[in-house]
Amino acid sequence: MYRMRTWSVRHARWLKVAYAGFEALLRLCAPVFRLIGYDRLDKPFVAVEKVTKGWFLDSQTCGQCIVGFTGLSCPMNCPKKMRNGPCGGVRPDGKCEVDPEMNCVWVLAWEGNKRFGTGEYPIQKVQPPVDHRLLGTSAWLREVRHKTHYEGPEVVAANEV
Ligand code: SF4
Known part of the structure; x- marks a missing residue:
């Protein structure tokens, strides 16, 4: 839901x-x-x-969630699917150049990073391009697997391709 995007960014700290x-x-x-x-x-x-x-986030279920870096602003809502910052066409009022009805997701991302309140800006980490093979899969499970260093047989098989 679009209205919740800005709400979640405003409450990025406790949501994180x-x-x-x-x-x-x-x-x-x-x-x-x-x-x-x-x-x-x-x-x-x-x-x-x-x-x-x-x-909460208007998530597009890309399966490789990076909202922890983008102040809880889902970059998949960017019409150009920009993954590492704005396209350069952001309007002076912070609206998107493609869809002037919405805030640029990267303006929100910067706001969300400030709201984290940690003094760190994870938005500065360079993100890999979207892997379209992961669209519609669980980002939560992927994160658990990654953080528990578990590569199941299907991951090993995929890496061997
Ligand atoms: S203005 Fe922002 S949201 Fe709109 S296309 Fe550019 S980067 Fe994406």
Whole structure:
């Protein structure tokens, strides 16, 4: 929901803290996830992500979420899908040059980074391009796997291609 985008950016600090707690919980569940199988869990997780992140962030379920770097502003809402900063066409009032009805996602991203209140600006980290093979998959599970250093058989197989 578009209106929630700006709300979430304004409340980026506590939402980020809440997500960190949630992610810690998911990491604790990692052994169970391995037993069940990450592939089997992907669809239900995506369904939950679509509802929750869709509501709060207008998430487009790219499967490689970077809102922790972008002040909770989802870069997939940029009409040009810019992943590393604005296109240069931002209007003087901070609106998008393509869609003047919405704020530029990168103006919001900067605002969200300030709202983190940590003095750090993760927005400055260079992000890889979108991997279209991951669209519509669970970013939460991917993060858990990454942080628990788990590469399941399907990941190994994909890397061998
Ligand atoms: S102004 Fe911002 S949101 Fe609009 S296309 Fe450019 S980078 Fe994307």
